[in-house]
Amino acid sequence: DARVTQTPRHKVTEMGQEVTMRCQPILGHNTVFWYRQTMMQGLELLAYFRNRAPLDDSGMPKDRFSAEMPDATLATLKIQPSEPRDSAVYFCASGSTADRGLHEQYFGPGTRLTVT
Amino acid sequence: AQSVAQPEDQVNVAEGNPLTVKCTYSVSGNPYLFWYVQYPNRGLQFLLKYITGDNLVKGSYGFEAEFNKSQTSFHLKKPSALVSDSALYFCAVRDPFMDSSYKLIFGSGTRLLVRP
Numbered sequence: 001d002a003r004v005t006q007t008p009r010h011k012v013t014e015m016g017q018e019v020t021m022r023c024q025p026i027l028g029h030n031t032v033f034w035y036r037q038t039m040m041q042g043l044e045l046l047a048y049f050r051n052r053a054p055l056d057d058s059g060m061p062k063d064r065f066s067a068e069m070p071d072a073t074l075a076t077l078k079i080q081p082s083e084p085r086d087s088a089v090y091f092c093a094s095g096s097t098a099d100r101g102l103h104e105q106y107f108g109p110g111t112r113l114t115v116t
Numbered sequence: 117a118q119s120v121a122q123p124e125d126q127v128n129v130a131e132g133n134p135l136t137v138k139c140t141y142s143v144s145g146n147p148y149l150f151w152y153v154q155y156p157n158r159g160l161q162f163l164l165k166y167i168t169g170d171n172l173v174k175g176s177y178g179f180e181a182e183f184n185k186s187q188t189s190f191h192l193k194k195p196s197a198l199v200s201d202s203a204l205y206f207c208a209v210r211d212p213f214m215d216s217s218y219k220l221i222f223g224s225g226t227r228l229l230v231r232p
Contacts, residue, residue, distance in 0.1 A: 004159070031218060033219075042224045043160075043206065043222045045220075048218075050218070056219065091160070093160075097218065103150075103165055103167060104150075104165065105160075105162070105220065107152075107159030107160040107161070109157075109158060109159050110159050
């Protein structure tokens with residue numbers, strides 16, 4: 001049963017520290033999305049990759065957030081320096097454009113980040 | 117611009133009764149429409165989609181949704197609710213003719229509470 005995996009599942013850190021979240025998309029999927037979920041803002045798209053190339057990161061604060069795909073099996077989202085307002089659940093999702101035009105996104109379990 | 121609205125923050129229904137979770141959308145062309153469900157402390161799971169064809173689409177766990185182009189709606193329905201259906205439900209839209217990026221626009225979510 002193929003799944004998107006995310007690590008860590010929970011992260012508590014102090015303001016100013018660097019945070020790195022990792023995502024392993026489903027093998028063979030060529031698109032990766034990073035979302036952030038908060039009570040106030042709901043589900044927000046932060047960044048989107050296709051074939052490892054970043055296509056859209058307009059939802060991401062550029063000064064402190066960065067997203068990369070060093071290879072097809074790993075996507076990373078970094079926050080440096082972290083701030084309390086970054087506290088949220090961060091989801092990674094993957095999909096395949098070969099799947100009749102990517103009709104479904106498969107979500108990971110999320111990383112719950114708390115910045116104190 | 118694409119948008120999706122879920123007018124109800126919460127829907128309450130008794131077990132065994134029919135349920136409806138509402139969704140309306142705004143796109144300039146023909147939409148692709150989706151429903152996702154999120155159980156506590158989990159990522160989103162795909163429920164069903166409308167791409168083309170029959171306006172009534174059936175999905176997982178006995179859910180179905182009806183695409184109504186004149187009312188720009190895609191309401192989620194189930195004939196008989198279960199307590200285990202209690203979760204957060206998201207409607208999402210994509211306009212494939214205006215946006216080739218495969219991004220989904222998510223609604224704010226509706227919490228479904230099924231009481232025994």
